[in-house]
Amino acid sequence: MKARVYVQLKPGVLDPEASVVSKTLGTMGFDTLSKLDMGKFFDIELDVDSTEKAEATLKEMCEKLLSNTVIENYKIEIQS
Amino acid sequence: MKSAVIVFPGSNCDRDAYVAIRDVLGSEPEMAWHGDSSLEKKDLIIVPGGFSYGDYLRCGSMAANSPLMKEVIKQANEGTKIIGICNGFQILTETGLLPGTLMRNKGLKFICRQIHMRVENNTTSFTRKYADKQVIQVPVAHNEGNYVVEDDVLKSLQDNDQVAFRYCDESGTVNDDTNPNGATDNIAGVLNKNKNILALMPHPERALSKLFGSDDGRGVFESLMG
Numbered sequence: 001m002k003a004r005v006y007v008q009l010k011p012g013v014l015d016p017e018a019s020v021v022s023k024t025l026g027t028m029g030f031d032t033l034s035k036l037d038m039g040k041f042f043d044i045e046l047d048v049d050s051t052e053k054a055e056a057t058l059k060e061m062c063e064k065l066l067s068n069t070v071i072e073n074y075k076i077e078i079q080s
Numbered sequence: 081m082k083s084a085v086i087v088f089p090g091s092n093c094d095r096d097a098y099v100a101i102r103d104v105l106g107s108e109p110e111m112a113w114h115g116d117s118s119l120e121k122k123d124l125i126i127v128p129g130g131f132s133y134g135d136y137l138r139c140g141s142m143a144a145n146s147p148l149m150k151e152v153i154k155q156a157n158e159g160t161k162i163i164g165i166c167n168g169f170q171i172l173t174e175t176g177l178l179p180g181t182l183m184r185n186k187g188l189k190f191i192c193r194q195i196h197m198r199v200e201n202n203t204t205s206f207t208r209k210y211a212d213k214q215v216i217q218v219p220v221a222h223n224e225g226n227y228v229v230e231d232d233v234l235k236s237l238q239d240n241d242q243v244a245f246r247y248c249d250e251s252g253t254v255n256d257d258t259n260p261n262g263a264t265d266n267i268a269g270v271l272n273k274n275k276n277i278l279a280l281m282p283h284p285e286r287a288l289s290k291l292f293g294s295d296d297g298r299g300v301f302e303s304l305m306g
Binding site: 016 | 137138141145173174179180181183184185186187188228229230262
């Protein structure tokens with residue numbers, strides 16, 4: 001089973017890197033830019049036979065390692 | 081005193097921690113490899129600075145889940161004294177032994193210089209050789225030292241005297257101008273609730289002799305002697 005897991009800073013947590021990227025795009029002339037957030041994603045394949053099992057495993061992976069829930073949210077997308 | 085320094089792939093302050101324990105506390109620590117699964121009961125464990133696992137994913141996140149850390153967490157919960165320095169601070173927050181997390185420095189630059197910090201709680205096993213509000217000079221060397229905690233956690237840290245050190249200037253002034261990395265409330269070092277765990281971004285183990293610019297870091301290790 002294939003899945004994609006997105007990990008992104010929670011709204012309100014200052015991301016200096018994203019703000020620099022955003023400012024640079026502004027300097028380059030992209031004057032319609034009003035907001036930019038950054039994050040990362042993981043493409044994961046699991047040997048399981050049910051969506052429920054996949055979701056449970058991925059959730060545990062997110063809670064224990066893939067995200068730091070103090071500052072980050074995660075989103076799980078089962079793809080097939 | 082029975083002590084250990086945990087060595088991860090990418091640790092680079094483990095030898096400094098070793099020398100600090102040997103020279104100040106007068107006994108040789110065990111250098112314990114992160115991949116081992118057992119560790120004899122210790123009085124003191126140092127989780128040293130460096131770039132464990134190349135800072136992959138998030139600083140400290142891999143190291144926090146390495147086999148020996150299970151034993152470190154167990155001993156920490158049994159009262160063994162733990163010091164996490166720099167990357168060690170990041171690792172300890174990732175284990176959940178300490179609240180909050182360390183984010184990228186506000187100025188996006190790696191900071192490597194001498195700073196001042198103020199002793200905010202001098203009643204602990206790690207700080208009792210210092211005077212209350214004493215200003216000490218120690219080096220920092222980090223890219224992710226911006227300590228972030230939620231408001232309610234910050235309040236509980238303050239209420240329980242868990243803030244050990246705050247960034248300040250030479251005269252002890254704590255404000256935004258004396259905050260090198262954007263850390264919440266200028267926090268440079270925190271304690272757990274039971275005060276047997278200290279974690280800090282600055283490097284006391286690199287400030288043991290005036291030859292290296294300052295010997296103000298000795299106090300942390302001298303405090304452990306009781």
